[in-house]
Amino acid sequence: MKELVRELGDVVSTDAAVLEEHSRDTSRAEPGGLPAAVVRVHSATEVQTVLRWATTHRVPVSVRGAGTGVSGGALAYPGGLVVSLAAMNQVLEIDAPNRIAEVDPGIIVDQLDQAAAAHELMYAPDPVSYQTATIGGTVDTNAGGLRCLAHGVTRDVIAGLEVVLADGxxxxxxxxxxxxxxxxxxxxxxxxxxxxxxxxxxxxxRLKPRPVGEAVTFSAQFPxxxxxxxxxxxxxxxxxxxEMLELMDRNSIDIVQRHFPSAVAAEGEALLVGQTIGTDAQQQAEAVVSACRDAGALLAEAGGGEELLDTRRMVNPALNAAGLALSCDVAVPPSRLAEMFERIDDISVQTGYPVNTCAHAGDGNMHPSVLAANDSAEEVAAAEHVLTLITEAAxxxxxxxxxxxxxxxxxTGMLAQQFDPDTLDLQHQLKGFFDPVGILSPGRAI
Amino acid sequence: MKELVRELGDVVSTDAAVLEEHSRDTSRAEPGGLPAAVVRVHSATEVQTVLRWATTHRVPVSVRGAGTGVSGGALAYPGGLVVSLAAMNQVLEIDAPNRIAEVDPGIIVDQLDQAAAAHELMYAPDPVSYQTATIGGTVDTNAGGLRCLAHGVTRDVIAGLEVVLADGxxxxxxxxxxxxxxxxxxxxxxxxxxxxxxxxxxxxxRLKPRPVGEAVTFSAQFPxxxxxxxxxxxxxxxxxxxEMLELMDRNSIDIVQRHFPSAVAAEGEALLVGQTIGTDAQQQAEAVVSACRDAGALLAEAGGGEELLDTRRMVNPALNAAGLALSCDVAVPPSRLAEMFERIDDISVQTGYPVNTCAHAGDGNMHPSVLAANDSAEEVAAAEHVLTLITEAAxxxxxxxxxxxxxxxxxTGMLAQQFDPDTLDLQHQLKGFFDPVGILSPGRAI
Structure with missing residues (x-):
C-alpha cells in the first residue's frame, strides 16, 4: 500500500469516513468490512497503476461511479481497494455532425444528455437514477430506463470504449x-x-436526434x-x-400515495402510463388508448400531464421510505405479461406476502417488491423466498x-437456473482469461 | 477420417466435385488446395461430433453457409474440413407477438424475411446477397445491407445464439x-x-414491423x-x-451502363439514390432533395422509380463482369465523406489507376474498386497498392x-494499422481461449 501511495499520492485515501462512504451501493447488500483504501483516480494511467499493483499483491478491487447500483456490484471488499472514477467527469467532445460523444466514465448520465441537448441531440438511456448515476456505471451494468423502450438500452448506444485490463x-x-x-x-x-x-x-x-414535437402522456386503469x-x-x-410504457399495480399506487399524498389518484388494480412523442404524438397516444379500451380498461385517456409519469418515478423513493423492500428485476417476453402477473398474484396469495409490482411494461421487465416486516434473518429469508418463486415463474x-x-x-445464486452448466462454465473461464488472479470484483456478476 | 465417416455416415463427402465446389467463396482469395472432406451437417450434434474430431486430430475447419462471403473467410484449408450448414435451413418459429424468429443457420436471409412478412414483420439486414446468403453467414460476418442505415446491422437484431465451441x-x-x-x-x-x-x-x-405506407425513391446528381x-x-x-442512401461515382455508373445498357442514365460525377418509407415518405424525400439542391446538386428529384436503386444493385455484377476487380470496404464518419472522396481522387491521379467508388453513403461505408488490367502478380500488386493507400486515408x-x-x-495484413498492439494481442489471446488448438478458421479474421 505504501508503494501505491508513493506512486499516486493523495488520490489514495485511507480516511475512515471516506472508506465508509465508498463501501456500499444503494442495494440492501452489506459489505463484509471496510476496504483498505479508496483510490479516486484522475486518469487511465492511474487506473493502470492501481490494477498492476492489485494484481501483483492479489488485492480485490471494486469499481465505483456514483454508487447508485442496486445489485451490490460496487460493494467494497474488506481489505480491498475501491477504485472511484467519479473525478474523471468531463465531456471530452460532442461531435454533433456524426452524433458521437466521447466522455470520461465519471460523468453523470444527465450531464451527458444535457451536453447533447445543446446540439438538439440526446443520450437516450435514462435509468431512474439518471441524475446521479455515472456513464461508467451504466456501461458496466448495461442500464436501461424509461425511454429505452423506444431507444434501446446502454449496449445499443455505445460505439467504443477504452478499458484497463486487470494486468494494467x-x-x-x-x-x-x-x-x-x-x-x-x-x-x-x-x-x-x-x-x-x-x-x-x-x-x-452514439447520440440520437432529440425527438421534436409535443410529448403526449396517456394513462389507462385496469380491473x-x-x-x-x-x-x-x-x-x-x-x-x-x-416512447415509454410503464405499469404499476394497486399496491405500488397505494404506497406512492401514502408517502406522497399529492400523487395522482387512480382506480382499479393496475395503472398503465406512458408517453408518445413526435408530430403525430396525439394520434399515436389515442391508438394506444383505444387498444387499452378494447382490452377492458376502466378509464383510458390521452393527453394527461407529466405528473402521471412522476407517479411512476415515485415508486422507488416510496418503497425506500416504506422500509425494507426486497425487489427483483425479472423480464419475460411481452406476450407472457398477463400470465406472469397472474403467477405473481398466486404466489402472493400462497405465501401470504403482499407484492408490489411496477414494470417497464413494454419491455416485459418488472420489479416485484416485498416489504419485510422487520430485518430479522427469518423475515428477510421469507421475503427472499417470495422473490425466488417469482423469479422461477419468469x-x-x-x-x-x-x-x-x-x-x-x-x-449470483440464481445464475445456475438461468444458464446451462456449459454456458455458465464458459463465462467463469472467460472471467479467468481476462483476470487470471481474480482481482476485479471477484465472485460477482457471473 | 474413417472414424468421422463411421460416426456421421454420408454427410461426410470426399467427392472431388463436392470438395471443389465448397473450397472458395465469392472473393478473389484462392484456396491453397482442396479440403480433405466436406461435412454437410444436419444438426448441432453433428457439428459437435465434427469439432471434437477436428480438435482431437488438429485438423483445420472452415465454416460455410452459401459461400457468398467476399473476404475469403470461408475458404477451404488444404487437407482440412469444410463444415457446411446449408442443409440446416428451417424457420423453427416466428413468434409474432414478441417479434422473434428462431431459425437454423442455413436459412437464406430472404426466406427469413419472407416468413416474417407473412406476419407483417421484417428481418431488416439485407446484404446485397440477401437472396443467396445464409443467416449463419451474416451472423458470422455481422453483415450490413442497404436498409441497415435505418434498421441497423446484423448485430443490432440478433437476440441469441446456439453455438458449438471448438472442443464440442x-x-x-x-x-x-x-x-x-x-x-x-x-x-x-x-x-x-x-x-x-x-x-x-x-x-x-428480432423482427421489426414492416414499414407501412409508400416507398418514395429519390435521386440527385452532383458535379x-x-x-x-x-x-x-x-x-x-x-x-x-x-431508409436507404446510396452513392455511385461516374466510373461506377459507366460500368453499369456498359454491362447493363438499359440501366438509368445519369449526368455528373456522382449519383446519390435513396428511399424513404412511411406515411410521410414523400415529404421526407423532398426534404432530402432540398438538402441536395442546397449542396449543389445538378438535378435532384423525389418520386423516381425503384429502377434507380437497381442501378446501385447492378454495380457488383457489372464489376464482376468487367473482370478482375479488387475492392475494399472502408468506413469513415459521415462528416468526413467529402474529404475521403477527394483523397480517393488524389490517389487515383497519383497512381494512374481509375477507381470506381460506390458507397452505403449514409453509413460512411464505401467500396472503392480497382480493375486490374490482367492477372499478373505485378498488376494485382499495383491494384492492391491503390486500395492500401485508400485504406490508409480512411x-x-x-x-x-x-x-x-x-x-x-x-x-489480416492491415489489422496492425487498425488496432494498437495490446488491443490486437488481446484478440489473438481471446481466439486462443476459445480455440486452444486453433482448428476454427485459423489465421483469419484477427
Whole structure:
C-alpha cells in the first residue's frame, strides 16, 4: 500500500469516513468490512497503476461511479481497494455532425444528455437514477430506463470504449464510424460485465436526434394486472411503439400515495402510463388508448400531464421510505405479461406476502417488491423466498433473472437456473482469461 | 477420417466435385488446395461430433453457409474440413407477438424475411446477397445491407445464439426477452467473429414491423463526389434518416451502363439514390432533395422509380463482369465523406489507376474498386497498392479498414494499422481461449 501511495499520492485515501462512504451501493447488500483504501483516480494511467499493483499483491478491487447500483456490484471488499472514477467527469467532445460523444466514465448520465441537448441531440438511456448515476456505471451494468423502450438500452448506444485490463494493459474497442467490421466485439463484451473484466476509462457514445414535437402522456386503469398485461402485449405487437410504457399495480399506487399524498389518484388494480412523442404524438397516444379500451380498461385517456409519469418515478423513493423492500428485476417476453402477473398474484396469495409490482411494461421487465416486516434473518429469508418463486415463474416463461439491474453480489445464486452448466462454465473461464488472479470484483456478476 | 465417416455416415463427402465446389467463396482469395472432406451437417450434434474430431486430430475447419462471403473467410484449408450448414435451413418459429424468429443457420436471409412478412414483420439486414446468403453467414460476418442505415446491422437484431465451441461443447447465449442483464454478452462476441470462435447452430433474431405506407425513391446528381459527400453529411446530421442512401461515382455508373445498357442514365460525377418509407415518405424525400439542391446538386428529384436503386444493385455484377476487380470496404464518419472522396481522387491521379467508388453513403461505408488490367502478380500488386493507400486515408480520418465485409483471409495484413498492439494481442489471446488448438478458421479474421 505504501508503494501505491508513493506512486499516486493523495488520490489514495485511507480516511475512515471516506472508506465508509465508498463501501456500499444503494442495494440492501452489506459489505463484509471496510476496504483498505479508496483510490479516486484522475486518469487511465492511474487506473493502470492501481490494477498492476492489485494484481501483483492479489488485492480485490471494486469499481465505483456514483454508487447508485442496486445489485451490490460496487460493494467494497474488506481489505480491498475501491477504485472511484467519479473525478474523471468531463465531456471530452460532442461531435454533433456524426452524433458521437466521447466522455470520461465519471460523468453523470444527465450531464451527458444535457451536453447533447445543446446540439438538439440526446443520450437516450435514462435509468431512474439518471441524475446521479455515472456513464461508467451504466456501461458496466448495461442500464436501461424509461425511454429505452423506444431507444434501446446502454449496449445499443455505445460505439467504443477504452478499458484497463486487470494486468494494467490499456485497450481500445469499437470506433466512431457508424459501421465497423474489424475484430471481435469487445465493446459489447465489456458492457454489462459489471467491472469484472476491466475498468472502463473512456466511453464513445452514439447520440440520437432529440425527438421534436409535443410529448403526449396517456394513462389507462385496469380491473386486473392481467388485463393490463394483455393490453401491453397488444400495444407491443402493434406498429406503434410508445416512447415509454410503464405499469404499476394497486399496491405500488397505494404506497406512492401514502408517502406522497399529492400523487395522482387512480382506480382499479393496475395503472398503465406512458408517453408518445413526435408530430403525430396525439394520434399515436389515442391508438394506444383505444387498444387499452378494447382490452377492458376502466378509464383510458390521452393527453394527461407529466405528473402521471412522476407517479411512476415515485415508486422507488416510496418503497425506500416504506422500509425494507426486497425487489427483483425479472423480464419475460411481452406476450407472457398477463400470465406472469397472474403467477405473481398466486404466489402472493400462497405465501401470504403482499407484492408490489411496477414494470417497464413494454419491455416485459418488472420489479416485484416485498416489504419485510422487520430485518430479522427469518423475515428477510421469507421475503427472499417470495422473490425466488417469482423469479422461477419468469424463467418458466422463457424469461431472465435480471432485465436491467444485473447480478452484482445479490443474485449470483440464481445464475445456475438461468444458464446451462456449459454456458455458465464458459463465462467463469472467460472471467479467468481476462483476470487470471481474480482481482476485479471477484465472485460477482457471473 | 474413417472414424468421422463411421460416426456421421454420408454427410461426410470426399467427392472431388463436392470438395471443389465448397473450397472458395465469392472473393478473389484462392484456396491453397482442396479440403480433405466436406461435412454437410444436419444438426448441432453433428457439428459437435465434427469439432471434437477436428480438435482431437488438429485438423483445420472452415465454416460455410452459401459461400457468398467476399473476404475469403470461408475458404477451404488444404487437407482440412469444410463444415457446411446449408442443409440446416428451417424457420423453427416466428413468434409474432414478441417479434422473434428462431431459425437454423442455413436459412437464406430472404426466406427469413419472407416468413416474417407473412406476419407483417421484417428481418431488416439485407446484404446485397440477401437472396443467396445464409443467416449463419451474416451472423458470422455481422453483415450490413442497404436498409441497415435505418434498421441497423446484423448485430443490432440478433437476440441469441446456439453455438458449438471448438472442443464440442454446446452453449446458448442471449434470450427471447427484450431486455436481458444476465451474464456476459457472448451473443455480440460471436457475431462478426467469422467462425473463428465457434460454429453458430441456431439463431434467435428480432423482427421489426414492416414499414407501412409508400416507398418514395429519390435521386440527385452532383458535379463532384465531394459535393455529394457533403450533401450526405448534411442529410445524416438532419432529423430525417432515409431508409436507404446510396452513392455511385461516374466510373461506377459507366460500368453499369456498359454491362447493363438499359440501366438509368445519369449526368455528373456522382449519383446519390435513396428511399424513404412511411406515411410521410414523400415529404421526407423532398426534404432530402432540398438538402441536395442546397449542396449543389445538378438535378435532384423525389418520386423516381425503384429502377434507380437497381442501378446501385447492378454495380457488383457489372464489376464482376468487367473482370478482375479488387475492392475494399472502408468506413469513415459521415462528416468526413467529402474529404475521403477527394483523397480517393488524389490517389487515383497519383497512381494512374481509375477507381470506381460506390458507397452505403449514409453509413460512411464505401467500396472503392480497382480493375486490374490482367492477372499478373505485378498488376494485382499495383491494384492492391491503390486500395492500401485508400485504406490508409480512411484510417487517417478515424475510419476502419472494414465497414461490413470483414477481414477474412484477405485483410489480416492491415489489422496492425487498425488496432494498437495490446488491443490486437488481446484478440489473438481471446481466439486462443476459445480455440486452444486453433482448428476454427485459423489465421483469419484477427
Amino acid at each position: 494493459r490499456l485497450i481500445r474497442t469499437g470506433s466512431r464510424t457508424r459501421k465497423n467490421s474489424t475484430g471481435y466485439d469487445l465493446t459489447g463484451l465489456f458492457i454489462g460485465s459489471e467491472g469484472t473484466l476491466g475498468v472502463v476509462t473512456r466511453v464513445i457514445a 386486473t394486472m392481467a388485463a393490463a398485461g394483455a393490453a401491453v402485449a397488444t400495444i407491443m405487437a402493434s406498429a406503434t411503439t410508445p 424463467l418458466d416463461m422463457g424469461g431472465v433473472i435480471s432485465g436491467e439491474h444485473r447480478i452484482g453480489s445479490l443474485k | 461443447r454446446l452453449i446458448r447465449t442471449g434470450s427471447r426477452t427484450r431486455k436481458n442483464s444476465t451474464g456476459y454478452d457472448l451473443t455480440g462476441l460471436f457475431i462478426g467473429s467469422e467462425g473463428t470462435l465457434g460454429v453458430v447452430t441456431r439463431v434467435i433474431a 463532384t463526389m465531394a459535393a455529394a459527400g457533403a450533401a450526405v453529411a448534411t442529410i445524416m446530421a438532419s432529423a430525417t434518416t432515409p 484510417l487517417d480520418m478515424g475510419g476502419v479498414i472494414s465497414g461490413e465485409h470483414r477481414i477474412g483471409s484477405l485483410k
